[in-house]
Amino acid sequence: MDISRDRLEMLKEIMAVDFSLVELNLYLDTHPMDQRALRLHNEYVIKHKMLKEKYEKDYAPLTHRFTSDCPWEWIEEPWPWEIDYEMGGK
Amino acid sequence: MTKSYTYDHEYKPEMLVAPHYKIPVMGPEFKLAEAYVPYQVLQKVYEPMKGLMTGTIFPELYRPYIKMKKDRED
Amino acid sequence: MWIYEKKLEFPAWVEGCDLKIAKLLFAQYGGPDSELSAGIRYLSQRYTMPIPEAKAVLTDIGTEEMAHWEIIGTLIYKIIDRATPEELEKAGLGPHYIQHGRDLYPHDAAGVPWTAAYIQAIEDPITNLHEDLAAEQKARTTYEHLINSTKDRGVIETLSFLREREVVHFQRFGETLRMVQEHMDHMKHKR
Numbered sequence: 001m002d003i004s005r006d007r008l009e010m011l012k013e014i015m016a017v018d019f020s021l022v023e024l025n026l027y028l029d030t031h032p033m034d035q036r037a038l039r040l041h042n043e044y045v046i047k048h049k050m051l052k053e054k055y056e057k058d059y060a061p062l063t064h065r066f067t068s069d070c071p072w073e074w075i076e077e078p079w080p081w082e083i084d085y086e087m088g089g090k
Numbered sequence: 091m092t093k094s095y096t097y098d099h100e101y102k103p104e105m106l107v108a109p110h111y112k113i114p115v116m117g118p119e120f121k122l123a124e125a126y127v128p129y130q131v132l133q134k135v136y137e138p139m140k141g142l143m144t145g146t147i148f149p150e151l152y153r154p155y156i157k158m159k160k161d162r163e164d
Numbered sequence: 165m166w167i168y169e170k171k172l173e174f175p176a177w178v179e180g181c182d183l184k185i186a187k188l189l190f191a192q193y194g195g196p197d198s199e200l201s202a203g204i205r206y207l208s209q210r211y212t213m214p215i216p217e218a219k220a221v222l223t224d225i226g227t228e229e230m231a232h233w234e235i236i237g238t239l240i241y242k243i244i245d246r247a248t249p250e251e252l253e254k255a256g257l258g259p260h261y262i263q264h265g266r267d268l269y270p271h272d273a274a275g276v277p278w279t280a281a282y283i284q285a286i287e288d289p290i291t292n293l294h295e296d297l298a299a300e301q302k303a304r305t306t307y308e309h310l311i312n313s314t315k316d317r318g319v320i321e322t323l324s325f326l327r328e329r330e331v332v333h334f335q336r337f338g339e340t341l342r343m344v345q346e347h348m349d350h351m352k353h354k355r
Contacts, residue, residue, distance in 0.1 A: 026336050
């Protein structure tokens, strides 16, 4: 299923920042005193919050913890396995 | 303190193993019958999109897969 | 607890309709060294870990493995969704189609259903962590076999991402082992 170009771009940006957060999360689990890593993590958290807020306002919720219009927006398609991420470049 | 295994400084493990295997000495704080992976220390990180496409944000942990000759179909 | 985030960890894609690799991908969906095995293994071992760093690592990597399980499911779904029953049969997915239609189902590449016998959790944290290190290597190797078995660019790119994750997980489990070793050594001498 396709979503708009702009929405797909923003979703990919969020995926990228969130992946950095996952990597730093695992690194910090085994390096809890690494202040450089903590600084990076905190910076990325701010970026994540900003992107998530904009995406959820403009497009669709990422978690169920959001204020919804009627009907309940959480159920809307596409679901993540249905999106054509267009990575091959058509 | 546990009694550590200390090396006679002239009797190195690398002398006991065939020379094409480089087995560096691990100091007395490392114990026999235990496995050790070196600890990573954060250096630089990839930009988020490059990190995502690579599978890690840490350049020193990037191990690209290179097909062995017998696994290649060419 | 777990809540669901409505996005994939990686933008999984397929270039064409390689049904042969779809069948083989079940190895990582419900096989012995699959993402499912990894997720359940780590999430089962986390309760008895003696140090907070280890509880965190096992919880966080276990959670990420379930996200990987979702990616494998997505790859398989994207490939088989468009296939006819005849095409599925020709690719060796006949038995799966008969018994499950185009639903995902946790079995391996040969159709053998997933079992907890694929995992172990035995309380000793040194032992558990060695099981985890081995699991990451087995998963990495399985990904390499899968990458060797397709030319689909999307599948290869997605599997390369998942393979690199196994390398990073191995490193984290290695670091956790170092901490647990130090902890156990310290505890031994406290008495």
